[in-house]
Amino acid sequence: xxxxxxxxxxxxxxxxxxxxxxxxxxxxxxxxxxxxxxxxxxxxxxxxxxxxxxxxxxxxxxxxxxxxxxxxxxxxxxxxxxxxxxxxxxxxxxxxxxxxxxxxxxxxxxxxxxxxxxxxxxxxxxxxxxxxxxxxxxxxxxxxxxxxxxxxxxxxxxxxxxxxxxxxxxxxxxxxxxxxxxxxxxxxxxxxxxxxxxxxxxxxxxxxxxxxxxxxxxxxxxxxxxxxxxxxxxxxxxxxxxxxxxxxxxxxxxxxxxxxxxxxxxxxxxxxxxxxxxxxxxxxxxxxxxxxxxxxxxxxxxxxxxxxxxxxxx
Amino acid sequence: xxxxxxxxxxxxxxxxxxxxxxxxxxxxxxxxxxxxxxxxxxxxxxxxxxxxxxxxxxxxxxxxxxxxxxxxxxxxxxxxxxxxxxxxxxxxxxxxxxxxxxxxxxxxxxxxxxxxxxxxxxxxxxxxxxxxxxxxxxxxxxxxxxxxxxxxxxxxxxxxxxxxxxxxxxxxxxxxxxxxxxxxxxxxxxxxxxxxxxxxxxxxxxxxxxxxxxxxxxxxxxxxxxxxxxxxxxxxxxxxxxxxxxxxxxxxxxxxxxxxxxxxxxxxxxxxxxxxxxxxxxxxxxxxxxxxxxxxxxxxxxxxxxxxxxxxxxxxxxxxxxxxxxxxxxxxxxxxxxxxxxxxxxxxxxxxxxxxxxxxxxxxxxxxxxxxxxxxxxxxxxxxxxxxxxxxxxxxxxxxxxxxxxxxxxxxxxxxxxxxx
Numbered sequence: 001x002x003x004x005x006x007x008x009x010x011x012x013x014x015x016x017x018x019x020x021x022x023x024x025x026x027x028x029x030x031x032x033x034x035x036x037x038x039x040x041x042x043x044x045x046x047x048x049x050x051x052x053x054x055x056x057x058x059x060x061x062x063x064x065x066x067x068x069x070x071x072x073x074x075x076x077x078x079x080x081x082x083x084x085x086x087x088x089x090x091x092x093x094x095x096x097x098x099x100x101x102x103x104x105x106x107x108x109x110x111x112x113x114x115x116x117x118x119x120x121x122x123x124x125x126x127x128x129x130x131x132x133x134x135x136x137x138x139x140x141x142x143x144x145x146x147x148x149x150x151x152x153x154x155x156x157x158x159x160x161x162x163x164x165x166x167x168x169x170x171x172x173x174x175x176x177x178x179x180x181x182x183x184x185x186x187x188x189x190x191x192x193x194x195x196x197x198x199x200x201x202x203x204x205x206x207x208x209x210x211x212x213x214x215x216x217x218x219x220x221x222x223x224x225x226x227x228x229x230x231x232x233x234x235x236x237x238x239x240x241x242x243x244x245x246x247x248x249x250x251x252x253x254x255x256x257x258x259x260x261x262x263x264x265x266x267x268x269x270x271x272x273x274x275x276x277x278x279x280x281x282x283x284x285x286x287x288x289x290x291x292x293x294x295x296x297x298x299x300x301x302x303x304x305x306x307x308x309x310x311x312x313x314x
Numbered sequence: 315x316x317x318x319x320x321x322x323x324x325x326x327x328x329x330x331x332x333x334x335x336x337x338x339x340x341x342x343x344x345x346x347x348x349x350x351x352x353x354x355x356x357x358x359x360x361x362x363x364x365x366x367x368x369x370x371x372x373x374x375x376x377x378x379x380x381x382x383x384x385x386x387x388x389x390x391x392x393x394x395x396x397x398x399x400x401x402x403x404x405x406x407x408x409x410x411x412x413x414x415x416x417x418x419x420x421x422x423x424x425x426x427x428x429x430x431x432x433x434x435x436x437x438x439x440x441x442x443x444x445x446x447x448x449x450x451x452x453x454x455x456x457x458x459x460x461x462x463x464x465x466x467x468x469x470x471x472x473x474x475x476x477x478x479x480x481x482x483x484x485x486x487x488x489x490x491x492x493x494x495x496x497x498x499x500x501x502x503x504x505x506x507x508x509x510x511x512x513x514x515x516x517x518x519x520x521x522x523x524x525x526x527x528x529x530x531x532x533x534x535x536x537x538x539x540x541x542x543x544x545x546x547x548x549x550x551x552x553x554x555x556x557x558x559x560x561x562x563x564x565x566x567x568x569x570x571x572x573x574x575x576x577x578x579x580x581x582x583x584x585x586x587x588x589x590x591x592x593x594x595x596x597x598x599x600x601x602x603x604x605x606x607x608x609x610x611x612x613x614x615x616x617x618x619x620x621x622x623x624x625x626x627x628x629x630x631x632x633x634x635x636x637x638x639x640x641x642x643x644x645x646x647x648x649x650x651x652x653x654x655x656x657x658x659x660x661x662x663x664x665x666x667x668x669x670x671x672x673x674x675x676x677x678x679x680x681x682x683x684x685x686x687x688x689x690x691x692x693x694x695x696x697x698x699x700x701x702x703x704x705x706x707x708x709x710x711x712x713x714x715x716x717x718x719x720x721x722x723x724x725x726x727x728x729x730x731x732x733x734x735x
Binding site: 061063064065066144147148149150151152167169170171256257258259260261262263274277278279280281 | 392395398399416417420422503511512560561562563564565566692694695698701702705706708709735
């Protein structure tokens with residue numbers, strides 16, 4: 001909020017005395033551009049330019065060995081007509097919904113870890129963070145062993161309580177949730193770190209004052225921690241939604257191609273991979289990727305609109 | 315390797331000593347006029363055998379050296395396509411039936427017919443169906459190096475325990491069903507057979523044994539009555555509990571079940587003999603024979619070929635190498651290494667003797683009536699339709715007939731799109 005008056009002041013100052021005030025500011029700007037150049041150039045070459053190319057190629061038929069012909073909006077028509085796209089979209093939204101469960105989980109754990117007098121906080125923090133920095137391939141393989149229908153640990157433990165063995169990742173009715181659970185397991189640590197930092201920045205006086213007034217731990221959590229954490233929560237929910245809409249690697253590793261539940265678990269990015277790299281339909285894949293980008297942009301915009309209703313900036 | 319070459323050529327302009335350091339690494343020709351070919355392949359198990367063949371080739375052609383570029387299977391085809399676009403593809407590389415027509419149709423492979431006629435390459439010594447797999451529009455683009463057939467592997471210990479006679483060359487589908495029923499032991503979680511949803515080793519052989527077909531004259535065979543009969547033979551064994559359902563075989567494939575002696579019979583490739591041999595228990599009591607006869611006695615035959623990139627700037631040397639690879643000497647060396655069956659007739663003895671405990675001769679006998687692996691220009695598109703559509707029926711949920719018909723319709727649509735493009 002404080003940025004805008006300052007800029008306005010600088011502008012009006014510039015109008016009043018063009019010679020004196022504008023020069024140092026533009027020199028400062030040039031320096032700023034210099035500092036962001038290394039990142040900016042990399043971003044332009046490796047992200048922005050491919051994005052423009054993808055947009056262009058989405059209107060072409062792209063040969064498997066290079067060369068492309070303009071086909072107009074054919075690819076978009078194909079994407080919208082294809083039932084597997086809608087199924088993948090549905091799956092992706094389910095993953096997104098499950099993925100967002102990591103946030104409440106992370107907040108609760110963060111609040112518990114921030115209790116005064118708790119020993120070994122850094123150990124817990126590291127333990128929770130390890131899954132996030134583990135390669136998705138390794139995570140997928142290990143979880144597949146845990147879920148394994150014949151020899152898996154999960155079935156073994158459930159067996160003690162008389163639960164029948166179940167093929168978790170190859171039964172269409174449980175596969176999405178089995179994968180979703182692993183997604184939550186592997187991302188919770190990341191949000192935990194963010195929330196712990198957010199909670200640390202809440203002034204301790206509020207809690208002391210609340211305690212003197214007789215507020216219990218639950219009351220303190222809901223009336224102090226949660227509202228003051230809302231900007232952090234907003235940031236985390238935007239990141240979390242974007243991440244889970246792009247989910248691919250875990251599903252790819254955990255499902256394999258011969259799984260009868262493949263259609264019930266395929267995400268948009270998974271479908272993109274199949275089209276672009278297996279079926280030589282790069283043009284249609286580019287269109288699909290572009291539509292996914294629009295979807296992400298739209299949902300993110302919606303989140304920014306909605307935040308006015310629930311995010312408190314202290 | 316490529317990246318290093320690029321780096322070297324960039325640095326070479328700046329400093330002469332660097333050039334000297336790079337010369338033995340880089341591609342192309344060095345000071346002595348020696349041509350270095352790159353040879354793209356994916357199977358690490360075949361590297362030692364290939365290196366022996368390369369050594370023999372280099373002895374015959376002192377002016378050419380060959381460097382193996384190994385890319386793991388999972389990324390072989392995407393890497394190859396990208397490197398073709400970027401102009402860094404290997405000069406000679408392995409090709410399979412699934413991808414061949416796509417490459418040939420896009421003119422990225424060097425036509426070999428004229429070279430073959432000129433140098434009298436012994437093409438007729440290789441199985442005819444296999445040679446034909448690598449011809450497109452009447453032009454030969456690849457020469458086979460090996461072949462694979464599918465046999466019926468069985469566990470003698472489990473057969474003895476159930477008191478069932480071992481499978482032999484007289485077996486029919488009825489014998490297979492009866493044995494599967496007897497061998498299945500739910501208490502020990504042993505299944506008689508594995509009706510696995512695996513196109514090359516289970517689905518296609520069953521379809522052809524029933525007298526059906528996968529692809530004929532550009533049309534899908536999945537709607538065909540006999541094709542459906544072949545598929546039903548498989549799903550029926552799942553429904554009766556003689557085979558695990560596909561949902562269970564995703565997590566532990568038939569091959570692994572056979573290794574861990576939880577499956578009494580499986581279909582598997584000749585190329586897997588070496589791995590079976592490496593499992594101590596199976597070396598002693600695994601046997602192999604021809605696939606049982608349905609309406610017809612058949613198997614699926616597939617083999618890899620060596621092809622030359624149309625973008626290679628060393629085609630003369632590349633041809634010499636491919637020609638050598640299709641000859642008797644290379645085949646004999648390959649057979650001795652014991653990984654695959656060399657496709658050159660009469661050189662397979664060394665392979666047979668490499669694993670005397672297994673009756674490997676059946677794999678070679680099946681070559682005569684083997685059906686070539688079906689493929690078209692964009693094979694992957696219609697292959698990708700199969701597992702999602704057949705999955706439910708192979709998981710014991712029934713409905714194989716409807717699923718196969720739907721698959722046939724969707725496959726025909728994909729084939730039509732392929733023709734139109």
